[in-house]
Amino acid sequence: MREMLQVLDIQQLTMDFGGLRAIDGVDLEVRQGEIVALIGPNGAGKTTFFNCVTGVYEPTGGRMTVRPPGKNVAVRLNRLKPNIITEHGLARTFQNIRLFQNMTVLENVMVARHCRTRSGILGAIFKNAGNRREEQEIVDFSYGLLEKVGLQMHVNDLARELPYGAQRRLEIARALATEPFLLLLDEPAAGMNPRETSELDALITRIRDDEGVSILLIEHDMKLVMSISQRIYVMDYGRLIAQGTPKEIAENPNVIKAYLGETFDA
Template identity: 55%
Template sequence: MSVLRTEHVTMRFGGVTAVDDLNLHVEKGEIVAVIGPNGAGKTTAFNQITGVYTPTEGKIFLEPVNSSQEVDITGMRPDKIVSMGIARTFQNIRLFSKQTVLDNVLIAQHLHVKSTLPGAIFYWPNYCKEEKAMREKAMHLLERVGLADNCGDLATSLPYGLQRRLEIARALATNPKLLLLDEPAAGMNPTETLELTHFVREIRDEFQLTILLIEHHMQIIMDISDRIYVLEFGKTIADGVPAEIQNNQRVIDAYLGVVEDA
């Protein structure tokens, strides 16, 4: 069964149809890419899946963490959706700028805290245990993304590439089943991009994730993804494995043909 499935998802803003009848499905362990020219509705689709927007029409189904039963998550609150197992990163990095690297990852684990507010304030043993476990997990994740030495730095003091990595670490801290990456390679140089490709595959295997990503770098997409959806003006114009997409005339016309050197 699919981890994520959308049925006829449509998003209209006034007269503009940003996403038109999107039907995608992501299977367990897959890396699926959504591509398309600027304004094709990719990020809007992400915002619908993560609950930022409620779709005008259509339904979104998720197979939550620790469950094999599909659940309708259409129009749920974003924080509820996160607790069911979807984590995301943002196109324009949105770290908690005034917090340290470690705190950024700790904050993302807050949703799993079971202790109450008084428990946290009066050092109840349960909370101390939780806090310790959270710190250990955070440090483990930071080590994993190579940021353990920076754990005390302000998040925004990191170089751009590391900020992206921190955002991924932060998303992983919520214990997701499905990870949505919104242009993870934006602003990266070729070496960093190559590193990222490996990194995404590694975390997929290590954390048993399913990954849905938006990207513009054709190289990454062709390397990394198992399947690709191509959007143009909100409509899905093609889907399939990378080889098919590369040779699809409509896609070439709409997108690849324009950016010849990508």
């Protein structure tokens, strides 16, 4: 019953921007080893939801808790800074790719080792044995991740020179470098062609299986969502309108209504 352990628990999450309620009382949970999708029409509040969970926004209401697997603690995420949340084991990618454009591919991943390494200014200046060892570990670890996402031939290229699909994969590798137990992917397949999407499908599943990372993803590509996720949450206008297995969601009248925009009067 390892699968049943909860790693992320969101209760009644609410986010107001002035008078606008972008998220309205959303409950969501991710269990260990699960791939969960969050879908919904444009402007439904999905990315805002991610931004609340990762500390970019401070939600106006609700409880957000993570339970790192293997540690018998629950960490409340409300009011934590983004970097602390990452340290607790949540990592994310961005909808509009936010790589460090003028750094090399390898360095992009190396940056993300920051919170798992220690060496400081003096270590960098004097390059003592410990610092050199740590630096080598960073390089090796990062290279290993790039091999995993299939970017090892690009290590020394600048991130901005990569093709689009490769940039998305680099974002995933960078997020993995923080050693998360929960990975939040914001539209990882956006702008990818069908072949790249199916590769991504395999990659996400592999990450879950090999690294034991649970995954929560926002995605518009229904084929991808339906094929890899165990459970799906559907948002519309800031509210959760449905949740369930892919099959249940595909048949849910509310979801169909939200997507096709039929207007019934009850």
